[in-house]
Amino acid sequence: MSKIVVETQGLTKEFDGLYAVNGLSLKINESEIFGLLGPNGAGKTTTVRLLTGMLEPSSGNASVLGLNSVTQSNQIRERVGILTETPSLYQRLSVRDNLDFFAKVHDIPKEERDLTIKNLVKQFDIADKENEAAGKLSKGMRQKVAIARAIIHSP
Ligand SMILES: Nc1ncnc2c1ncn2[C@@H]1O[C@H](COP(=O)(O)OP(=O)(O)O)[C@@H](O)[C@H]1O
C-alpha cells in the first residue's frame, strides 16, 4: 500500500461570496506525480496556499505528510518545496546571496549552506553565474535559481 502524502476533505475557501475552492477532496500518494489542471481562476493557487497553511480554509481540512495544514503549517513548510509561476528572487542580490539568504531562513548552518549552494549551482549548471545579480540573468537561468531555492532545505 502506498502512503498518502497529500489529503484534503471538503476543502473550501470563500472570499466574500466567491468560492475559490469548493469542496475539494483528494488523496495523493507518495511518489505519485499529480497534475491539478484548470483554467485561470479555477482555484489551483488557492489550493496550494491552503495546503501549506498560507490561507485558512473556510471549511474542510487538508494535510500534507500527515501534518495538519492549519495547526502544523510551519512543519509542513520545512518539509515541502514550492515553485510558483512568479518566483521571487532579490533582483539586486547575486545568485549566491539569494540562495544563501533563503538557506538562512531555513536555519541551515553556514558550512552546510556553503556546501549545498555549491552543489546546487553545479547541478543546475549555473556555477559561472554565482556572482551575477539575479536580475541580470536570462529567464531560464532565473528559473533554475528559483528551483534551487525551492529545494535548498532538502524538502
Ligand atoms: N486573496 C484573495 N482575495 C479574493 N479573491 C481571491 C484571492 N485569491 C484568489 N481569489 C480569487 O479566487 C479565484 C481562484 O484564484 P486562484 O486560486 O488564484 O486560481 P488559479 O490559480 O487556478 O488561476 C479567482 O476568482 C481569484 O480572483
Ligand SMILES: [Mg+2]
Ligand atoms: Mg494560479
